[in-house]
Amino acid sequence: MEGSSESASLTQGLQIVRLVADREKWGRRLLGVSQLAAELGMEQSRVSRLTRELCDLGLLERIEKGPFRVGSRFFTLASSLNTGWVREARTELEILVAELGLRSRVFVRDGFRAILLRSSTNDGLPGSFVKPGMVTPVWCTGSGRALLWDHSPEAIEALLRDVNFVGVGGPSAAHSPAEVIDLMDRDRSRGFVLAAEEFEHGVHELAAPIRNPEGGIAASVSVLGDTAEIQPGNKRILKALTAAADRLSSCV
Structure with a gap:
């Protein structure tokens, strides 16, 4: 609900x-x-x-x-869609669809919000809310938490200090900065973000950061599916996802 x-x-x-x-x-x-x-x-x-x-x-x-x-x-969002790496993102998302059959998305961060720049052609139905400009929380989505990959615990605490966690997200969503920090520590130890039912019931999301030339995080790329489709140990999915992130990082 x-x-x-x-x-x-x-x-x-x-x-x-x-x-x-x-x-x-x-x-x-x-x-x-x-x-x-x-x-x-x-x-x-x-x-x-x-x-x-x-x-x-x-x-x-x-x-x-x-x-x-x-x-x-x-x-600002409209003009960003004309930059080279965002244009390339369209191709990369369709490559992920072709290789994995999963929905895929690219997000950027605005404070504690993640803003959708691109989504794959199989993501959403006519009238769906999945459109460029869609806003989701950074703390309970895979794509959002990938944008926090370089944040220290102190930075995460400061970013989310005034956030109201009540009523936001799915059954596994974090409800405090401390819980977000624990999830980030878990994900960094294995090299990717997994958000299992953190935003929507039944939806699992794997995500990775896209880096700029200075090494900072410019955006994130993710794939979404149900429990059967998204397995954290699936090397084929992880290889395709990280390859897409690397290629987009080289274009930023």
């Missing part, structure tokens, strides 16, 4: 961003909370909460109580 609630919020948030962006793109009258709620058939209180969160993320912006426009983070 928790995963379903989170997915619904992401879906509705993306619907709001798409509507605002489309209206601005075509020069149509911009909308406030009540007009957005009416256009999308949502409760006004829910639209009010979601737009506040989207403004906090920088995906939307609003002057006083005027209509909404797309925010600076939206344009």
Whole structure:
């Protein structure tokens, strides 16, 4: 139920961003909370909460109580899709699909959130919330925790100190910075991130960091499947995943 609630919020948030962006793109009258709620058939209180969160993320912006426009983070994300390594990511994700038959994704970090840049063509259905710009927590997703690979325990504690863990994630999600630190220690000891039902019930995710030329982490790449599809000891999956991360690192 928790995963379903989170997915619904992401879906509705993306619907709001798409509507605002489309209206601005075509020069149509911009909308406030009540007009957005009416256009999308949502409760006004829910639209009010979601737009506040989207403004906090920088995906939307609003002057006083005027209509909404797309925010600076939206344009930053859009421009990042034109860089070389992100273009290459499309090919790498499809290679993973061809080799493994698994869904695959590339994320970047924004504070304690992970933002989806690319997903494979077999990831999601029409109307799915899995679209570029999807926001998920860094602490309970494989792709998110791969973005924390170089973080010290102190850095993880500082990053997640004010996070509300209640009601977020799947049955195996961490509920404190200390639990995230323990998961990261476990994963570093074996060289990859495994998130087993940490965000969605029944979904397992293997992930690896993508590094920039200075050695820092630029993004993460992951593959997702159910318990039978994702086995932490499956050398074929790990080899394909780490090879994709290495190739993308060479393009950053």
